Amino acid sequence: MTIGLNDYLMVAGLAFAIGFAGVLVRKNILVIYMCLELMLVASTIALVAFSRFNGTMDGNVFVFFILTVAAAEVAVGLAIIVALFRRRQTVQVEELNALKN
C-alpha cells in the first residue's frame, strides 16, 4: 500500500479540525494555545505534502516562514499568559472575564 497525497491531506484536515474544536471547547488557556499550534502544524503538513506532490519548492520554503512566525507568536503569547497568571492566579478562561460593559 502506498501513501499518497490524499492520506496526508486527511491527516492534516483531521489535525486542523481537532485544533479548531479544541480552541472552541477547552477552558484552560495553555491547552487552547496547544490547539492553536496544532492548527499551524496541520497547515504545515498539508503544505509539505502539496509541495512534494506538485514538485515545487515554494511550499517547503514557506514552512520555514511559518515556523519562524509561530515561534515569535509563542514567545509573545507565553509572556502574556505568564504576566496574566501573576496578576490573577488563574489560567481558566471562565475566570478571566473582568472586561464588561
Add this chain to the structure above:
Amino acid sequence: MTTELLQQAAASNQWIAIAPELLVGCLALLLLIFEIVLPKARHDVIPTLAILGLLGIIGGFIVNYDTPFLDQETFNGLLKHTGTGQFMRLFFLFAATGVCVLGTVALKRQAMSKVEFFSITLVVTGAMMLLAQVNHFVMLFVALETVTVGFYILVSYTRTNPLSLEAGLKYLIMGALSSGLLLFGIVLLYGVAGNAAFAMHTANSMHFGELRAFLYENPDNLLASIGIVLVISGVAFKIGAVPFQIWISDVYQGAPTPVTAFLAIGSKAAGFALLLILVSVFDGYQSLVIKVLSVMAMATIIFGNVAALTQHNVKRLIGLSGVSHAGYLMIGVIAAISVPYAVGAICFYLLAYMLASSVVFGVMTHVSGDDDADQDLDHYTDLAKTHPFLGAVLGVGLGSLAGIPPLAGFMGKLLVFMAAFEAGLYPLLGVAILGVVLSIYYYFGWIKAAFFPQWRPPVFEGDDPIPEPARQAVGTSARVLLATAALATVLLGFYQGPLGQWLGLS
C-alpha cells in the same frame, strides 16, 4: 542555478521602491539605540524623535509620491506597487504619527517604559505599508503576522493592569485562530493551483497574478472555494466583520487608548487594503465572494449598530460602532467588483474615518484617568464647559462618524453608497441606511453627555462623591493634531477638489 538566473533575481530587488518602509524600520531601531545610549533623564526626547522622524518620512514620501515603479512588480513578484497601495502607505504613515502623539499623552500617566511603544508602533506601521502592496501569499502571511504579533504586545502594553493583559490574551487567542484559518486557506489554494491535473496549473502558485489566471480557468473547484472562504475569514477578523467580531469590544476596552486608536484606524484599513487586493485575485469566483461578503456586510452593520446602542463604556461604544463602519466599507468592496470608482470611495471613507477617529480618540485620551479601561459616558459631563476646545472637536469628530452633512464622514458614506447604488446592491443599501439612522442615536447620546447639563445624584455631607478621573490639560502637539484633524474633517466635507479627482471620484 546559473549566474544569469541569480542576476535576474537580484535585479528585481528594487530596494529603493520600499525605501519608506526601510526608513520606518531604521527609525524603530534608532529609537531603541537611543534608549541605551541616552541617560534615563533624557528619554523624553525619544517620542519627539519618533514623531519628527515620521513627519520627515511623510514629507519625503509626498515629494516622491509619483514612484517610477507604479504598476510594476518588484522582488520577484512579492510586491506590486499600485495607486491604491501608494495612498494606503501614506495613510498608514499619517495614522502612525497620530498614534505616536496620542501615545505621548497617554503614557505620561503610566509607570511603564515609554520607548518600546514607539518602536513597536513603527515596526507595525512598516508591516502595514508592505501589506498594502503584497502580491504573493508568503509576503502576505509574514507581513500580516508582523502586524498581528506587534499588536499582541501593544494591546497588553500596560502589563501592570490585569485588564490590559486580559485584552491582550483575548486578542492573542482570536488572532492566532484567524491566522490558522488564513494559513489553511493559503495552503489549499497553493496545492490546488499547482496541481498538474488542472488546466493553467502553475509552478508559482502563491503569486497573485498566476493564481488569478488559474482561478479564472477553473471556476468551480471545491478545494479552491474552501480556500477562498478561509482566506476571506482570516482577513475578516482584522476588519472585525461578523462572525469574527467577538474580540472587538473586550480588546478595545482593555487596550491602552492610543493602541485602541491604532487598532481602529490602522488595523482596519490594512484589512480593507488587503481585501481589495484579494477580491481582484479571486475574480474567477466572483459569485462566491459576493455571496460571502454580502452576508457578512449585512450581519456586520446590524450587529455593530444594535450592540452599540446599549453601551455606556465609550471604548466599547466606539469599538462596536467601528464594526458597523467596517460593514459600510464592505459594501464598498463588493461594489468595487463592478464599479471602478468605488475603490476611490473606500479610500476617501477611510481617510474621513481616520480624521474623525483620531479626534475622538484624542479627546478620550485626555478625559480618561489612570485606568484606561474605565471610560464611562458620565465622565463627559460638562466637558464643553470645562474644556471648550475638547468639546468642540469631539462634536466635529462624532458628527463626522455619524455622517452628518456637511462633514467628511457624510461625503465618505455618500460616495460609498452611490457606488453601491450603481452596482445595484439595493438590499445592502437598505440595511446600511437603517444602520446609519440607528447610529445617530448613540453618537448623539455621547454628544449630549458632553454638551448638555445632566441630572446628577445629590452628594450629601459625609458621603464621598462618585470618583471621576481628572481631565488632562491639552499639550501643544496634541492640540495641533486635534485641531488639524477636526479642521480637515470640516474642509473635506465641503471641498474634495484635487483629492477627489486624484481618487477618481469626479
